[in-house]
Amino acid sequence: MGEHADKSIVTRRIALLLAALIVGAATGPAPGPVRIIGGPTTGCIAGAVELPPQGPGYVTIHLAASAFWGAPSTVAAVQLLGRQSQAAGIGELYVEEISRPRGGPISGVHAAHQLGLDIDLGLDTRPKPALTSAERETVELPTLVRPDRRFVLEDRWSPATATLLRLAAELPDTDRVLVNPAIKRKLCDSVTGNRAWLRRIRPWYGHAAHMHIHLACPADQSECVSQPPPPAGDGCDATLAWWFEQLDAPPAPASEKPKPPPPMPAACRPILAGENPS
Numbered sequence: 001m002g003e004h005a006d007k008s009i010v011t012r013r014i015a016l017l018l019a020a021l022i023v024g025a026a027t028g029p030a031p032g033p034v035r036i037i038g039g040p041t042t043g044c045i046a047g048a049v050e051l052p053p054q055g056p057g058y059v060t061i062h063l064a065a066s067a068f069w070g071a072p073s074t075v076a077a078v079q080l081l082g083r084q085s086q087a088a089g090i091g092e093l094y095v096e097e098i099s100r101p102r103g104g105p106i107s108g109v110h111a112a113h114q115l116g117l118d119i120d121l122g123l124d125t126r127p128k129p130a131l132t133s134a135e136r137e138t139v140e141l142p143t144l145v146r147p148d149r150r151f152v153l154e155d156r157w158s159p160a161t162a163t164l165l166r167l168a169a170e171l172p173d174t175d176r177v178l179v180n181p182a183i184k185r186k187l188c189d190s191v192t193g194n195r196a197w198l199r200r201i202r203p204w205y206g207h208a209a210h211m212h213i214h215l216a217c218p219a220d221q222s223e224c225v226s227q228p229p230p231p232a233g234d235g236c237d238a239t240l241a242w243w244f245e246q247l248d249a250p251p252a253p254a255s256e257k258p259k260p261p262p263p264m265p266a267a268c269r270p271i272l273a274g275e276n277p278s
């Protein structure tokens, strides 16, 4: 309870309101063929489809504050992960966020989820009771990380947790999966055999109760700007140690103001304004 502070419902409701103001009257997806425009922190999508509220192995949560639209390949990826998780004996996945119907800004917490290529889902793999519709709005994702942020909570970690992360990392289109550094460290310390997938599991702030799956730009989307690929290797190295060094010696507060996000691509304006894309 209460430790899922990286994405509180209040924050998300405010973000949703802001997104609604930006998106204006555009409530449904922009029609037409799939068109993904922009990069990791600014962009939009036309031709998005909505993930059904539930399916084999998954259910969506926090429906009032979240949105579940994405590229057709993104929706297919969630459905595949649900089926694979179910087959692996993992409890129902709680899907918390994909994108708005036309993409664009959604969250003040981090800038992703604008292209219909990002998925947030809970890390808790335990069997779960069926939720009432009210519970689906309020259910909290339990953190897997100790309050000191250095290690996972062993009583909430199981081999199934690693299996779920591997399935997510090995989805056909996965570019990277963001998790708390303590979760990455636990994988580094415990995964044996094939470790190639660890390259795609990257440490990031928060993400102690949910993972963020970022899918690569589909090959036919020339206006979609990819991130640089993760560095070679399993990432169980100095780049991971850096996160824990910051806990020991946090850097001085930045004297510069944080940079504003890059401007929205011009081709997104008619999409986000609700006009049909040209």
Ligand SMILES: [Zn+2]
Pocket: 097, 112, 113, 118, 119, 120, 211, 212, 213
């Ligand atoms: Zn996310």
